[in-house]
Amino acid sequence: MTAGYNTVSLGTGRSEFNPRKPRPGIEHYMAEAGKAVLAQIGGASNVDECVVGNFMAARFNRQGHLQGFFPYIDAGLQYKPGLSVEGACASGGLALITGMRSILAETADIVLTIGVEVQNTVKAIYGADILAGAGWYQKRKKGHAYFFPGQFSDRAGAYFEKFGRERTRRAFARWYRNAIENARLCPTAQEYENKTEDLEALALTEPNGKYFVDHLNVYDCSKVSDGASAIVIMSEEGLQKAGIALHDAVEIVGWAQSERDITQDPPNLTELSNIKQAVDRALRMAGIGIHEVGTVETHDCFTIAGILGIEAIGLAKPGEGPDFVLAGETSRKGSVPFNTTGGLIGWGHPTGATGVHMAVTLWEQLTGKAGAAQIKLNPQKPYGMSINMGGDDVTAVVIIYKRAH
Amino acid sequence: MISGEKLRNVAVLGAAGKMGSGITMLTALEMAAQSLLPENVGQSYILYAIDVNNENLAGLLRYIENQASKYAEKNTVYLRKVYEDRADLVENEEIIREYVKHTLSIIRPVNRIENAAEVNLVFEAASENPDLKIDLFRQIEKVNPSKPWYLTNTSSIPISRLEKEAGLAGRIIGFHFYNPPAVQKLIEIIPTHSTSEDLRQFALDLARTLKKVIVFSNDKAGFIGNGHFMRDILFATGKVAQLAEEGLSETQAIYILNKVSHELLVRPMGIFQLVDYVGIDVCQYIMQVMAPYYPEERLHSSLLDRMLDAGVKGGQYPDGSQKDGFFKYEKGKIVGVYDLSTKTYIDVNLLDAHAREWGKPWPEGVLQWKVAVKMGNPYEALAQYFSGLKGMVSKSAKLAMEYGKASAEIAIKLVNTGVALSEEDVNTVLRTGFYHVYGPVNSFFE
Numbered sequence: 068m069t070a071g072y073n074t075v076s077l078g079t080g081r082s083e084f085n086p087r088k089p090r091p092g093i094e095h096y097m098a099e100a101g102k103a104v105l106a107q108i109g110g111a112s113n114v115d116e117c118v119v120g121n122f123m124a125a126r127f128n129r130q131g132h133l134q135g136f137f138p139y140i141d142a143g144l145q146y147k148p149g150l151s152v153e154g155a156c157a158s159g160g161l162a163l164i165t166g167m168r169s170i171l172a173e174t175a176d177i178v179l180t181i182g183v184e185v186q187n188t189v190k191a192i193y194g195a196d197i198l199a200g201a202g203w204y205q206k207r208k209k210g211h212a213y214f215f216p217g218q219f220s221d222r223a224g225a226y227f228e229k230f231g232r233e234r235t236r237r238a239f240a241r242w243y244r245n246a247i248e249n250a251r252l253c254p255t256a257q258e259y260e261n262k263t264e265d266l267e268a269l270a271l272t273e274p275n276g277k278y279f280v281d282h283l284n285v286y287d288c289s290k291v292s293d294g295a296s297a298i299v300i301m302s303e304e305g306l307q308k309a310g311i312a313l314h315d316a317v318e319i320v321g322w323a324q325s326e327r328d329i330t331q332d333p334p335n336l337t338e339l340s341n342i343k344q345a346v347d348r349a350l351r352m353a354g355i356g357i358h359e360v361g362t363v364e365t366h367d368c369f370t371i372a373g374i375l376g377i378e379a380i381g382l383a384k385p386g387e388g389p390d391f392v393l394a395g396e397t398s399r400k401g402s403v404p405f406n407t408t409g410g411l412i413g414w415g416h417p418t419g420a421t422g423v424h425m426a427v428t429l430w431e432q433l434t435g436k437a438g439a440a441q442i443k444l445n446p447q448k449p450y451g452m453s454i455n456m457g458g459d460d461v462t463a464v465v466i467i468y469k470r471a472h
Numbered sequence: 473m474i475s476g477e478k479l480r481n482v483a484v485l486g487a488a489g490k491m492g493s494g495i496t497m498l499t500a501l502e503m504a505a506q507s508l509l510p511e512n513v514g515q516s517y518i519l520y521a522i523d524v525n526n527e528n529l530a531g532l533l534r535y536i537e538n539q540a541s542k543y544a545e546k547n548t549v550y551l552r553k554v555y556e557d558r559a560d561l562v563e564n565e566e567i568i569r570e571y572v573k574h575t576l577s578i579i580r581p582v583n584r585i586e587n588a589a590e591v592n593l594v595f596e597a598a599s600e601n602p603d604l605k606i607d608l609f610r611q612i613e614k615v616n617p618s619k620p621w622y623l624t625n626t627s628s629i630p631i632s633r634l635e636k637e638a639g640l641a642g643r644i645i646g647f648h649f650y651n652p653p654a655v656q657k658l659i660e661i662i663p664t665h666s667t668s669e670d671l672r673q674f675a676l677d678l679a680r681t682l683k684k685v686i687v688f689s690n691d692k693a694g695f696i697g698n699g700h701f702m703r704d705i706l707f708a709t710g711k712v713a714q715l716a717e718e719g720l721s722e723t724q725a726i727y728i729l730n731k732v733s734h735e736l737l738v739r740p741m742g743i744f745q746l747v748d749y750v751g752i753d754v755c756q757y758i759m760q761v762m763a764p765y766y767p768e769e770r771l772h773s774s775l776l777d778r779m780l781d782a783g784v785k786g787g788q789y790p791d792g793s794q795k796d797g798f799f800k801y802e803k804g805k806i807v808g809v810y811d812l813s814t815k816t817y818i819d820v821n822l823l824d825a826h827a828r829e830w831g832k833p834w835p836e837g838v839l840q841w842k843v844a845v846k847m848g849n850p851y852e853a854l855a856q857y858f859s860g861l862k863g864m865v866s867k868s869a870k871l872a873m874e875y876g877k878a879s880a881e882i883a884i885k886l887v888n889t890g891v892a893l894s895e896e897d898v899n900t901v902l903r904t905g906f907y908h909v910y911g912p913v914n915s916f917f918e
Contacts, residue, residue, distance in 0.1 A: 192545045196563040208562050212548040278549060 068163075068468070069306065069316035070107035071298040071427030074099050076257040076415025078187055078292045086187065093121075093128045093185045094136050096295035096417075100181055101140035104297045108177065108309040111143025114299075115175035118150045120162030120182040121419035126197045127188050137179070144179075155201035156368065157457030158182060159296065159422025160464025164324050166300040176305035182423030183295035191291055198418070201458035203329050213280060216288055218459045219369040220280035225336035226371060227282065230386040238389030239370035240270035243286045243412060245398050246367070250409030252440035257290045257415035287370040289411035296423035298430060306471075313471040317430050320450070321353030321467040329461050337386075339372070342454055343379040345463040353450070353467045357381050360467070361448030362432055363403060364425035366456035367410045373397075376454055377405075404442045407432055422455035422464055429453055433470040478621065478674060479503050480517050483588040484595040485608055487521035487581070488528030490788065491625055492597035494653030496521050496579070497536045498682055499595060501543055504575040508554050517578045520587045529581040531790060539654065540575040544568040589615040595647070596624040600757055602633060609638035621671050623647035623678075628694045628758045630765065632664040642668040645675050648695065650905040651750075652792075658905035659684040664691050685904045692891045693765035696901045698758050699891050700912065701746075702771060703882040705755060707875065708733065708743040709775045720830070722775075723811040726798060727823040728830060728871070736861065736872035737879075738841050738854065740907045745806065748797030751787035752779050778812055831868025835861055844909040854909065858916035876917035883912035 074096050077084055084090075097119065105111050117137040124130045134149030154161040159182030166178035186194055192212065199207050199214035211217020227235055244266040250256035263269055270286040279285065301309065306316055325348070327333075327341040334340055350357060357380055365380075367373035374388035382403060383391040391397065397405040408414045408428050411421060429451035431437040432444070455464040482499060486492040500519055507517045523529050544551055548564050551571050555561045561570055580587065585608060588594060594612060598605055609622060622644040624634060631646045638644075646662025659679045663672050679686045689695040694702060708729045715725035730742030747755050756776045763771040779785075779798065786797025794801045800808035800817040808817030828834045839857040844850040858876070861869045883898040892898045899911020910916070 190545060192548050192564050192568070196565055199563075208559065212552050212564055276549070278546065 068298050068300050068319065068426055068430055069311050070104045070309075071296070071430045072100050072103035072107075073255045073296045073424055073427050074294045075255045076290065076292045076294040076417060078257055078290050078415060080257045080259075080261060080290065082260055084187075090187065090293065091185075093124055093130055093133070093183060094139060096183050096185060096293065097133070097136050097181055098140045100183070100295040100297035101137070101179065104179065104299055105141055105143075108299050108311065111141040113177050113305075113309050114144060114147060114179045115177050115305075116148045116150070116166070116169050117144060117179045118152060118162045118165045118169075118181070120152050120154075120158035120160070120180075120422060122153060122155055122158045122184055123197050123200060123418070124183075124185070126200070127184070127186050127194075133183070153419075154462040154464075155457035156366070156416070156418045157422055157455045157462040157464050158419040159424065159426075160453070160455030160457075160466070161324070161422070161462070163298075163300065163422060163426055163466060164322065164464055167319060167322065170300055170302050170305075173302075176302045176308060178300045179297065180300055180423060181295055181297040182417075182420035184417035184419040185293040186291050186417065187293050194291060201461070205330070211280060215459070216280045216283055216369065219371050220274075220282040222333075222336045222375065222459075223282035223287075223369070223371040226374070229337055230389070234393070235374070235389045236271060237267075238374060238392040239283075239287055240267040241392050242367065242370045242373045242397070243267070243270035245392075246406060246409050246413030248413075249399060249407050249440060250413030253408040253414060253438075255294075256409045256413055257292055258409055258413045283369060283371070286412075289368045289416035292415035292417040294415060294417035294420050294424075296417075296420045296427050298423055298426050315434055316471045317433050317451070317468040318471040319466060320355070320469050321349040321351075323348035323352065323463070323465045325463050327461050327463075329458065333460055337375070339375045339379040339456070339460045341460045341463045342366075342376065342456060342465070343381075345465040346380050346452075346454065349452070349465040349467050355450060355467070359448050360403065360450045360452045361444045362407060362429065362442060362451050363405050364407075364410065364428055364451070364453040365405055366421070366454050367406060367412050368416060368456070370412070372456070373405070373410070373412075380452070380454070399440075399442050403448075407437065407442050408440050422453070425453035425455060426466065426468070429468045433468060478593045479506055480515060481591045482518070482593045482595070483520040483522055483591045483612075484597060485522050485585070485588075486596070486598035488523035488525055488532040489597055489599075491649060491651060491653060492523065492595075493528075493532045493535055494651075495595050495597050495625060495649060496532060497539050498653060500536055500575055500579055501540060502678075502681060503578050504540070504571070507574075507578070518591075519579050520591065521579050521581045522583070522585055522587060523581075524583055526583065528790065529583075533576065533579065533581060536579065537572055537576060540572045541568060544571040585611050586615055588612045588620075590618070591616065592618060592620050594620050594622045596622060596626075600626060600628060600754065600761065602629045602637075602761065605629065605634055606637045609634065609640060609644075613639060619643060621645075621674065623675060625649055628698050628761045630693050631662050631667075631691050635664050635666065642666045643671065645671050646689070646691070646695065647675055647679070648689075648697065650697070656905060657683075657685045658687065658697075658901060660687050660689045660695050660697060660901065660905075662689045662691050662695055685900060687897045687900050688893060689897070690891055690893070692889070693762040694758065694891070696886060696892045696898055697905050698762070699886050700879070700882050700898065700902060701750075701906070702755070702759055702762060703769075704879055705743060705747060705776075706771065706773060707878045707882070709773045711871070711875075712775060721811075722813075723809050723818055724823060724826055724830070727809045727820070728827045728868075730798070731824070731827050732831075732868060732871050733875055734841075735838055736835060736868065737876055738839055738844055738857070738909055740841050740845075744798040746906075747776075748786035748794060748799055748801075749788070751785060752776055752797050753785045754787065756780060779810070782810075782812060782815055784810055827868075831866055831871070833864070833866050834868050835864060835866070835872075841909060845907070850909050854916065862917075873917055876912075879912040880914065880917055
């Protein structure tokens with residue numbers, strides 16, 4: 068993978084965001100991200116195929132059929148193959164996997180991959196209806212007004228009961244602080260301009276189930292975002308064709324993609340079982356151990372998902388994820404920096420774009436292009452891992468990256 | 473908890489006016505809330521929104537639809553529980569729409585007062601005209617045999633006068649909202665000597681249910697809010713005359729008084745901008761209503777008369793934007809000041825430069841209202857700021873100190889003459905009803 072690009076994650080927190088004023092449409096985001104990567108790879112003529120990942124443009128934007136926008140991005144993409152894939156918040160991850168399959172099948176050497184979502188077209192209370200489509204429709208009636216915050220609030224409540232509330236909430240607050248501090252280093256992040264001094268105190272605001280959910284507050288939640296991310300997946304021949312040096316690319320050394328039955332409740336509320344087995348498979352494919360992974364982009368749609376992600380990966384035992392966070396291990400100076408540009412809570416969560424955004428961040432970090440957000444990678448741990456989740460641990464996409472040479 | 477019975481059949485008089493539309497909206501939402509309680513299922517709830525202006529009634533329904541949507545969007549967690557047995561309502565959007573439809577179904581927008589024949593409760597928000605109000609009450613009494621309770625929104629007319637002349641013994645109470653009723657937290661409750669204990673309790677419970685700040689006022693014309701506001705205006709108009717005698721033009725003086733009362737006194741707006749906001753005609757009318765009850769004071773302003781004679785009234789357009797009055801407004805900002813001698817507006821920049829010159833040295837580093845209002849407790853900052861002002865030798869600082877002192881004297885007089893029950897009550901009214909960041913009774917201007 069190479070030539071990544073992220074638009075700004077637009078929404079509350081960005082000073083240019085004004086809910087009362089008209090904003091760019093979904094095609095604008097696709098065009099901005101698409102044009103930016105095409106410029107890095109010698110133009111559209113080098114592209115063999117295109118894939119776009121998106122969750123719910125059909126409802127947020129009254130727009131389906133997104134692959135039809137590829138020729139709009141650049142006339143050079145006219146009549147080329149294009150695909151649109153959907154897997155809720157893992158749509159971006161699925162777009163990556165789809166592109167990788169084309170490369171492996173040798174039907175393409177260069178695949179333009181975009182993830183996009185424009186969610187601020189409706190108020191959050193109506194957005195919750197739309198996002199609830201990532202769960203089983205038959206459970207919507209009994210679900211919470213804020214459906215997914217409700218699902219993960221239940222997970223947080225179960226975790227509190229099993230492993231203790233106070234320490235876990237402190238870890239949530241630390242997770243939030245790390246996310247914002249990382250976002251402040253990334254100009255496209257939604258929380259880039261966040262100026263709050265005592266982030267942890269803010270994040271410890273008591274949840275209020277009367278207006279929101281019982282066990283999480285708004286700081287425990289990812290952002291409502293408009294944005295797109297794009298990256299190009301290439302074979303070695305593709306890299307040569309595009310004139311891109313190996314060291315400016317990352318190699319995909321392992322991946323896994325899996326589904327859990329959407330009609331079933333999670334077998335264990337305090338575990339992300341689907342992610343857990345997908346991580347195991349991806350590591351096995353890469354032939355590495357988790358302790359060789361130097362940085363992780365995990366799907367922290369909620370702080371509890373961040374903690375459960377750490378445990379699913381195997382960096383902490385069940386119940387010990389909070390200690391791992393509180394010890395500073397996931398911070399940018401810790402043993403395994405997580406979500407180095409802010410993750411879903413700090414950078415933003417344009418749902419269908421998130422999986423691609425994770426790949427762009429890891430590409431930047433592993434090739435030294437992360438600017439102010441650049442971390443120093445331990446040479447003993449040269450791998451990056453992205454974990455992209457759709458719904459309540461229903462779709463999992465795990466990818467392991469390493470700088471090419 | 474308020475007694476449900478009284479809220480089942482209600483009328484609002486002047487429902488589509490500035491105050492009436494807010495009162496109708498709050499009442500409709502409260503009636504909807506009552507009707508959705510499990511124990512009230514099957515009961516009918518009817519709210520007659522009575523107004524002579526059909527266009528405004530249509531606007532009222534749009535306003536209530538909007539506000540009901542906003543309420544439902546904030547309270548969807550609760551509403552999903554309310555509608556949990558309705559299998560047809562699945563998404564938040566469906567639930568919110570159902571709630572809005574239900575709320576609107578309670579309201580009957582009508583023109584004729586005879587529709588109040590069966591109501592138990594009447595909110596009165598007609599024009600501030602005692603004869604009109606009394607006439608409306610009498611008309612209802614003629615057709616309604618069930619002895620309804622009356623909650624009047626008058627801001628100045630003694631309730632006992634309405635009570636006596638309309639023959640409502642014990643069944644009326646002052647229930648004075650501030651503008652706009654949906655936003656302003658204050659309610660002045662004004663019982664008469666004969667207001668029944670049940671009605672008094674009902675008014676108190678209702679105000680609490682609406683989550684309002686409650687201040688009881690005695691039944692003296694103008695009550696606390698206008699009792700202070702009208703005299704505050706008269707202090708300013710008196711000062712305008714005085715400055716004019718000292719050689720300033722009247723327009724310059726008006727601008728200076730407004731600037732000093734706004735900026736230097738750390739108020740949300742200057743005194744003449746507030747008069748524009750309320751309406752110059754309304755202010756004049758309130759003074760007329762109050763004047764006979766205070767024969768020893770001269771509650772009258774010739775400046776307001778002359779503005780109205782020139783056809784300049786202020787007040788607001790139906791969409792809430794400000795009409796021109798003492799000032800000309802563009803997007804809510806003052807851009808000109810009315811000059812009575814030429815009947816034109818003078819560019820505010822010229823007057824501002826003059827005011828600074830007149831009042832020099834104009835105090836620097838003034839504590840801004842919008843800054844103070846965000847402080848949890850701005851007392852320290854205010855004390856420091858006013859003490860600095862006190863030490864200054866400038867006409868502007870001196871005028872501000874005089875103004876603050878006069879405001880305090882008005883407040884203390886309201887207590888001494890038995891209008892307000894305490895100094896704290898006056899402070900509460902000014903802070904919540906007028907958005908001041910400090911009450912008039914304080915130690916800043918001593």
